Amino acid sequence: MGPDPLTPYGNRPMVTPIVNAVNYEYLSFEVLRQITDGEIDGYTYHRDDNPTVREVERKIAELEGAEDCVVSTTGMAACTMVYLTYLKVGDHLIIFHDTYGANYKVSLILERMGVEITWLDADESDRLGEHIRPNTRMIFLETPSNPLCKIIDLAAVRKAADVAGALVVVDNTFATPYHQNPLTLGADLVVHSATKALGGHNDLMAGAIAGSKEHYNELWFTRQAIGTTLDAYSAFLLDRGLKTFELRAEAMARSAQAIAEFLADQPKISRLCYPGLTNHPGHAVAARQMRRGFGGMMAFDVGEDEEDVKRFVAALKTIYHAVSLGSTESLICIPYLTTMLYLPAERRTIFGVRKNTVRLSVGIEPADKLIKDIKQALACVAQGVATADAAR
Numbered sequence: 001m002g003p004d005p006l007t008p009y010g011n012r013p014m015v016t017p018i019v020n021a022v023n024y025e026y027l028s029f030e031v032l033r034q035i036t037d038g039e040i041d042g043y044t045y046h047r048d049d050n051p052t053v054r055e056v057e058r059k060i061a062e063l064e065g066a067e068d069c070v071v072s073t074t075g076m077a078a079c080t081m082v083y084l085t086y087l088k089v090g091d092h093l094i095i096f097h098d099t100y101g102a103n104y105k106v107s108l109i110l111e112r113m114g115v116e117i118t119w120l121d122a123d124e125s126d127r128l129g130e131h132i133r134p135n136t137r138m139i140f141l142e143t144p145s146n147p148l149c150k151i152i153d154l155a156a157v158r159k160a161a162d163v164a165g166a167l168v169v170v171d172n173t174f175a176t177p178y179h180q181n182p183l184t185l186g187a188d189l190v191v192h193s194a195t196k197a198l199g200g201h202n203d204l205m206a207g208a209i210a211g212s213k214e215h216y217n218e219l220w221f222t223r224q225a226i227g228t229t230l231d232a233y234s235a236f237l238l239d240r241g242l243k244t245f246e247l248r249a250e251a252m253a254r255s256a257q258a259i260a261e262f263l264a265d266q267p268k269i270s271r272l273c274y275p276g277l278t279n280h281p282g283h284a285v286a287a288r289q290m291r292r293g294f295g296g297m298m299a300f301d302v303g304e305d306e307e308d309v310k311r312f313v314a315a316l317k318t319i320y321h322a323v324s325l326g327s328t329e330s331l332i333c334i335p336y337l338t339t340m341l342y343l344p345a346e347r348r349t350i351f352g353v354r355k356n357t358v359r360l361s362v363g364i365e366p367a368d369k370l371i372k373d374i375k376q377a378l379a380c381v382a383q384g385v386a387t388a389d390a391a392r
């Protein structure tokens, strides 16, 4: 047998090698058989598997307490692979409005394929049981939710799902596995946009799905069929990001808590959603489901209207006005104008997002630097300073 692609020199390199090969030479028919029978993690063709990608899959599975993990090209590819693998014509999907906006687009495709869909507000999650049908096959949710950080009780969802034998799928991108492991709380599958905190540096796109070995096999089949396998270079970047993931997640959550406590006393903040605040309606459940803090994501309303919020965002100097989340830099966006832009207008506000709502993703900058930035931007709102692009 030839050298393992990850240990080509006998000693293991400290950095996971980027294996860019599309295909691999079969050194014997015996090796081909072992690969085909699943006896060894052998490699034949990149769409099937890649050693750099496989390394990252093992690490994410460990973070989520899963038996295995399938990594994909993007977070939306991961979500779509889950839908395609487990839903068929006549099945019923319950999905929450408070999930990443592109799920709505995918839902239109699923409806074309004959899947029945019920949309619920996370605030209605305690009435989930009323929406379960005999053909309910999947419940898809985020907690904390996107962007309003609403909290859903996973034990209650599990109970409701069991009535119909439905799968519970949790997008854990907002929470991150540092703070929450949905598989230990009743979920069957965990989905990630690894583009976010797992990668963490705004330089790669990837998705991940973690669960049992059986789910791994089913999802691997879908990925191999449709070709959503991540490239080796992105997998390498993700692997590097994972080395500092816990440190970054810890720093983000600590700063987010400090920022939320600061914002709680600001007159220009008319609504504040952060599950680490004791007056957050989901705080008690979040405290049960999450550990080591409440993550780096929050949402809040600035002033009265769109002008106020634009004034605020434009005045920020340290925090970047950009979409995405979970990165080293703090990022802020107005969901109504960005992440939810492609939804029909009425769907953009249906579950509580307002035109003056911002979503803040706290980065790893010192908390006092971020608070200082927010303070001066709020002063601009109070003074009614004209909106102008910030000079960084």
Ligand SMILES: Cc1ncc(COP(=O)(O)O)c(C=O)c1O
Pocket: 074, 075, 076, 077, 100, 142, 146, 171, 173, 174, 192, 193, 194, 195, 205, 206, 207, 324, 325
């Ligand atoms: C919570 C959540 N899930 C999934 C996605 C989709 O991930 P990607 O952009 O990697 O496709 C996003 C993207 O912002 C997200 O915020």
